[in-house]
Amino acid sequence: MSALQILHRDPGSQARAGVLRTAHGAVRTPAFVPLATKGTVKGLAPHEVAGLGYDMVLGNTFHLFLDPGPELIEHFGGLHEFMAWRSPIITDSGGFQVFSMGHGTVADEIKGRAPTGADRMGRVLSIEEDGVRFRSYVNGEERFMGPETSMGVQAALGSDLALVFDECTPLNVDRDYTARSTERTHRWLDRCLTWHDEFGPAGQLVYGIVQGGVHEDLRIASAQEVASRPVGGIAIGGSLGADKPQMYEVVRWAICALGDDARPRHLLGIGDVDDLIRGVELGIDTFDCAMPTRLGRHGVALVPDPGKRWRVDLTAARWKHSREPIMEGCPCPSCEAGHTRGYLRYLLRQRELTALRLLTVHNLAFIARLMTELRGAIAAGTLAERAAALRGGAAPRAA
Amino acid sequence: MSALQILHRDPGSQARAGVLRTAHGAVRTPAFVPLATKGTVKGLAPHEVAGLGYDMVLGNTFHLFLDPGPELIEHFGGLHEFMAWRSPIITDSGGFQVFSMGHGTVADEIKGRAPTGADRMGRVLSIEEDGVRFRSYVNGEERFMGPETSMGVQAALGSDLALVFDECTPLNVDRDYTARSTERTHRWLDRCLTWHDEFGPAGQLVYGIVQGGVHEDLRIASAQEVASRPVGGIAIGGSLGADKPQMYEVVRWAICALGDDARPRHLLGIGDVDDLIRGVELGIDTFDCAMPTRLGRHGVALVPDPGKRWRVDLTAARWKHSREPIMEGCPCPSCEAGHTRGYLRYLLRQRELTALRLLTVHNLAFIARLMTELRGAIAAGTLAERAAALRGGAAPRAA
Numbered sequence: 002m003s004a005l006q007i008l009h010r011d012p013g014s015q016a017r018a019g020v021l022r023t024a025h026g027a028v029r030t031p032a033f034v035p036l037a038t039k040g041t042v043k044g045l046a047p048h049e050v051a052g053l054g055y056d057m058v059l060g061n062t063f064h065l066f067l068d069p070g071p072e073l074i075e076h077f078g079g080l081h082e083f084m085a086w087r088s089p090i091i092t093d094s095g096g097f098q099v100f101s102m103g104h105g106t107v108a109d110e111i112k113g114r115a116p117t118g119a120d121r122m123g124r125v126l127s128i129e130e131d132g133v134r135f136r137s138y139v140n141g142e143e144r145f146m147g148p149e150t151s152m153g154v155q156a157a158l159g160s161d162l163a164l165v166f167d168e169c170t171p172l173n174v175d176r177d178y179t180a181r182s183t184e185r186t187h188r189w190l191d192r193c194l195t196w197h198d199e200f201g202p203a204g205q206l207v208y209g210i211v212q213g214g215v216h217e218d219l220r221i222a223s224a225q226e227v228a229s230r231p232v233g234g235i236a237i238g239g240s241l242g243a244d245k246p247q248m249y250e251v252v253r254w255a256i257c258a259l260g261d262d263a264r265p266r267h268l269l270g271i272g273d274v275d276d277l278i279r280g281v282e283l284g285i286d287t288f289d290c291a292m293p294t295r296l297g298r299h300g301v302a303l304v305p306d307p308g309k310r311w312r313v314d315l316t317a318a319r320w321k322h323s324r325e326p327i328m329e330g331c332p333c334p335s336c337e338a339g340h341t342r343g344y345l346r347y348l349l350r351q352r353e354l355t356a357l358r359l360l361t362v363h364n365l366a367f368i369a370r371l372m373t374e375l376r377g378a379i380a381a382g383t384l385a386e387r388a389a390a391l392r393g394g395a396a397p398r399a400a
Numbered sequence: 401m402s403a404l405q406i407l408h409r410d411p412g413s414q415a416r417a418g419v420l421r422t423a424h425g426a427v428r429t430p431a432f433v434p435l436a437t438k439g440t441v442k443g444l445a446p447h448e449v450a451g452l453g454y455d456m457v458l459g460n461t462f463h464l465f466l467d468p469g470p471e472l473i474e475h476f477g478g479l480h481e482f483m484a485w486r487s488p489i490i491t492d493s494g495g496f497q498v499f500s501m502g503h504g505t506v507a508d509e510i511k512g513r514a515p516t517g518a519d520r521m522g523r524v525l526s527i528e529e530d531g532v533r534f535r536s537y538v539n540g541e542e543r544f545m546g547p548e549t550s551m552g553v554q555a556a557l558g559s560d561l562a563l564v565f566d567e568c569t570p571l572n573v574d575r576d577y578t579a580r581s582t583e584r585t586h587r588w589l590d591r592c593l594t595w596h597d598e599f600g601p602a603g604q605l606v607y608g609i610v611q612g613g614v615h616e617d618l619r620i621a622s623a624q625e626v627a628s629r630p631v632g633g634i635a636i637g638g639s640l641g642a643d644k645p646q647m648y649e650v651v652r653w654a655i656c657a658l659g660d661d662a663r664p665r666h667l668l669g670i671g672d673v674d675d676l677i678r679g680v681e682l683g684i685d686t687f688d689c690a691m692p693t694r695l696g697r698h699g700v701a702l703v704p705d706p707g708k709r710w711r712v713d714l715t716a717a718r719w720k721h722s723r724e725p726i727m728e729g730c731p732c733p734s735c736e737a738g739h740t741r742g743y744l745r746y747l748l749r750q751r752e753l754t755a756l757r758l759l760t761v762h763n764l765a766f767i768a769r770l771m772t773e774l775r776g777a778i779a780a781g782t783l784a785e786r787a788a789a790l791r792g793g794a795a796p797r798a799a
Binding site for chain 1: 438439440441442443444445446447467468472475476482483484720721723733734737738739740742743746747749750752753754755756757758
């Protein structure tokens with residue numbers, strides 16, 4: 002039986018709304034999942050994250066593996082107790098981070114940059130069938146991560162939803178490389194499931210990950226392979242394309258291949274406003290992304306402005322004298338406090354913690370309202386209309 | 401008539417409890433005043449500061465003068481509107497910062513360090529009767545601040561309580577230097593009052609500052625000089641001594657010289673737990689200090705432990721496995737969230753914003769409860785008993 006109870010289906014799209022049941026409670030779907038990369042949503046206390054309307058956060062297996070290590074988190078009774086977040090947690094597998102060290106991210110590739118992951122996260126020493134050897138960014142030690150390592154760490158963390166260890170194929174490799182890489186991802190999927198069968202914590206759902214790059218046949222085959230396994234959910238990962246139309250196409254291939262599979266579907270690392278709307282229409286149940294929190298720490302606020310990717314850069318000189326609020330009519334705590342864009346710009350120039358927090362809260366509140374509105378529209382049968390309004394620049398309504 | 405309404409006097413000390421009335425509302429005294437140096441209590445929204453039990457914050461004239469400048473803050477309608485804090489604000493005069501650039505702080509002197517202010521805040525070019533010329537740390541420009549400049553900036557900020565521009569005499573200078581410096585401070589006091597009479601905003605109270613270093617006769621004379629002027633309140637500043645017993649003695653001289661003067665008394669830059677208790681007994685009404693907020697950002701939590709200056713350093717390795725809360729029985733939001741010392745230590749090592757905020761909140765909540773308890777004890781006639789218990793390591797009770 003699927004952990005996802007689908008309560009409503011949109012007649013005009015693949016969208017569905019429901020409840021994802023986990024060992025630590027329910028997640029209303031479709032849902033955005035804020036990052037708690039290192040065991041905290043940066044700058045926020047757990048009750049604040051819940052207060053903004055979030056049911057689940059995402060912990061990062063790679064970073065928590067290196068520091069403080071799974072043993073310490075186990076000592077504290079698992080990640081929920083460690084970070085005092087007693088609601089659902091999904092953990093990624095570490096695959097994305099490990100492979101970003103070697104390949105760089107898709108953003109690096111598109112922008113022609115050297116891998117930034119190499120500086121931030123360490124250095125890959127070898128990629129073999131068994132797994133990946135790399136140098137830790139924490140202390141320079143040689144470390145290893147393979148499917149069993151990843152599942153072992155996620156077992157120690159005690160997350161509700163665990164993701165299998167996959168090879169995150171880069172965008173600019175040929176079809177053959179992608180095909181071989183995707184096959185290895187499937188072998189690793191089986192090793193993860195075997196390990197989890199024997200050692201996995203009770204109640205932890207394992208999500209398989211669909212790879213296959215930007216090749217339709219490989220994506221479809223991968224989706225079918227993953228769906229043929231006894232996974233609790235299905236994630237879509239890897240290189241989703243060089244631009245948004247291609248990304249939507251890649252996601253659509255995978256979802257079509259899944260047919261009426263009722264298991265929950267997660268889209269990895271995607272969180273732009275237009276991508277969330279489109280992803281929901283394509284039939285995605287949950288999303289995670291650094292975007293709302295990272296943008297906030299860089300002085301960018303989410304606002305209903307499709308022409309500017311729903312963004313306004315509050316560090317810009319043009320806001321120096323502005324009495325405008327962050328967003329007109331926004332009911333979030335940061336906007337309700339009456340702060341002006343001029344004040345925010347000043348605080349950001351001073352690198353005041355207060356500004357990073359105000360914008361993190363605003364951005365997460367914006368995305369939470371967006372998801373609440375999409376859920377409500379699916380239930381009410383008005384998704385097409387509301388999606389069009391949101392795409393046109395309507396503000397997500399208050400929850 | 402004094403802005404301070406004294407409601408209770410402690411029979412066994414000089415302590416008094418009451419209400420300080422300002423243009424933006426009342427401050428319950430004795431009170432601690434958190435720093436909002438650059439227009440924000442670092443990491444906290446205004447409603448959070450108020451929610452912790454604070455009636456007033458302190459803005460920094462020197463820093464706000466250099467960036468964003470008084471014109472911009474005036475454009476936004478003054479500091480209250482700029483930072484969306486509609487309760488009382490006290491602004492320091494900038495004297496301390498300007499002179500710290502030249503002399504260094506007392507802490508620098510005691511520890512034999514070169515002035516740290518020189519790096520942080522700029523460089524003094526000249527100190528003359530008119531005022532001080534210095535190089536801005538913001539952009540290297542030559543700037544000038546004298547009594548009229550300081551009062552002009554504070555008028556633009558629109559603070560409720562303004563402090564006169566004074567020379568903050570260093571500790572290790574001879575009696576003659578201190579005497580001449582204190583006399584100049586009195587001449588500057590008169591210039592500040594003259595300027596304020598003509599141009600000061602209605603409702604803004606001006607506090608004179610008692611100087612005189614560690615010399616009893618100079619402190620007494622300075623207190624009498626300041627009290628003889630039509631100031632709205634009296635602050636005690638400058639070098640208060642090399643250790644706590646000397647500091648208490650210096651404060652006592654000044655307070656004794658004031659006799660039964662009913663105007664509010666502020667002690668500048670003092671906020672250690674034992675100093676707050678003693679300061680209240682000596683008859684101080686308000687205090688400001690960077691300590692609780694700065695310690696929090698450096699990973700130190702306030703706890704009832706007199707042997708360790710009421711401090712615990714949560715960055716220490718000994719807390720790695722600790723399931724202890726920050727402080728047993730503490731009702732602050734950070735402790736109520738159930739965070740362990742082990743988790744805090746990990747977050748601090750990761751330099752996570754969340755940790756800085758959790759400890760800032762805890763420390764400010766601790767000090768707020770301390771002041772609430774002292775106020776209550778004065779009203780109840782039990783100050784001696786409660787002060788002894790607090791000095792012995794009793795936790796300040798919940799408000």
